[in-house]
Amino acid sequence: MNTDQRIEALKERFVRKFKEExxxxxxxxGRIELLGNHTDHNNGKVLVSTIDLNILAVASKRDDNRVVFYSKGFPKMTVTLSRLKLHENEYGTSVALIRGVLFKMKQLGYKIGGFNVVSDSTIFKGAGVSSSAAFEILIGKIISYYYNEDSIAAFKLAQIGQFAESVYFNKPCGLLDQSGIALGGINYIDFKYLVExxxxxxxxxxxxxxxxxxxxGDDHSKLTPCYAAIKDEMAMVSHYFGQKVLREVDEEEFYKHIDEVEKKTSHRAVLRATHYFEENKRVARAYEALTVNDFKTFFKMMDESGLSSYNNLQNCYVESEEEKLPQALKFVKTLKGEIYSRVHGGGFAGTMLVVIADKDFEENYNILVEKYGKNNVMRVALTENGTCHL
Known part of the structure; x- marks a missing residue:
């Protein structure tokens, strides 16, 4: 279905559920991470773009201080505004995200209120396209539109979404996903100063x-401990230098003391810190390339980012290189033509990003569809709009 057909179907379902229009x-x-793999949670640099996969939602206000949410394929969700404290038994659920966004908005002094929603999504869950972040920013945008004159800035919505995901959903994360989705378009973001x-x-x-x-073919939605370990090991390195995050560590000092750092932390922690410092430089170079339409350099940086994620960040498999994601990454490297690829998002399982030149596209697309299935090879387009009221 196209967008208009989806909206019409959602409106019909809304009437069936709520007996009103x-x-x-x-x-x-959704979003794709172009470069900046696991740099945001250490105040690093990223390149991110929104894509033409999305959550569509039809909504209306309600006056009884409740949020009632129907999402296609999921059970009914209800949150009462007087009960916004954290519920540990809700970890990993969409209800937790609704509750967390509402709690943080109220804590920050924004007005909150009830609303009804019926939604569907073309963002496939657990595959690295940030379905949770899109959901968080959607909730924040609805509250901003209905109760705050649509005045809450995009980055503030991103910060609220990050809180909900990190605390109420119990999944540690940086700000890349939420920022990219709230802002819309292709964005270079330097998180050196998180407040601004x-x-x-x-x-x-x-x-x-x-x-x-x-x-x-593998779902990454249950791999929170793997993602947490990356952040924890980077923290081990930054703490060696008396700093909170790697962005505060002098890169020259890191390389100067790398052997001692490895003794005090671990070999993998040092590799992951190396990825961080080099990735920030790749992001900066890719950004400069995009500003002058130097796409060859941009894609070269993307490819190098993928290699670093595999070898240094080590987020392309959980236990074995025989798992589906590393095997797919290796397979794509055997294809002929101008092709760039990398792990996408958090990694360990799930999705990879592949870019193919038009001249080499048809043959390689057919090969990929034959190997992974048409439903698992999804063409996406970069878009300009973030979360919005239509």
Missing amino acids: ATDVFSSP PVIKNIKVKIPGYQFLLINT
Whole structure:
């Protein structure tokens, strides 16, 4: 179904569920991480873009201080505004995200209130396209629109979403996903100062290439301990230098003392810190390349990022290189033509990002579809809009 057909179907379902018509339509997109793999949680640099996968929602206000949410394929969710404390038994659930967003908005002094929602999504859960972040920012946007004159800034919504995911959902995360989705378009973000990061929207089209997300067959939604270990091991290195995050560590000092750091931490922690420092430089170079339409350099940096994620960050498999994601990453490297690839998102399982030049696309697309199935090889387009009221 196209967007108009989806909206019409959602409106019909809304009437069946609530016995009244929806008054508003909202959209919250997925995102792809172009570069900046696991740098955001250490105040690093990222390149992120929204894509044409999204959550569509039809909604209306209600006056009994409840949020009632129907999401296609999930049971009914209800949150009462007088009961916003954290519930540990809700960890990992969408209800936790609703409750967390509402709690943080109230804590920050924003007005909150009830609403009804019926939604569907083309963002596939657990495959690295940030379905949870899109959901969080959607909730924040609805509250902003209905109760705060749509005045809450995009980055503030991102910070609220990050809180909900880290605390109420119990999944540690940086700000890349939420920021990219709230802002919309291609954005270079430097998180050196979290309160006020440097955000540069890049007005650029990337002609002559097709972007693919390949779901390799494993769900990454249960891998929170693996993601937490990356952040913890980077923290071990930064703490060696008396700092909270790697961004505060002098890179020259790190390399100067690398042998001693490894003795005090671990070999993998040092590799992951090395990835962090080098990835920040790749992001900066890729950003500069995009600003002058130097797409070859941009894709070269993306490819190098993928190699670093595999070898240094080590987030391309959990226990064995025989797992589906590393095997897929290796398979794509055997294809002929101008092709770039990398693990996508948090890693360990799930999705990879592949970019193929138009001249080499048809043959390689057919090979990938034959190997992984048409439903697991998804063409995506970079888009300009973040979470919004339609």
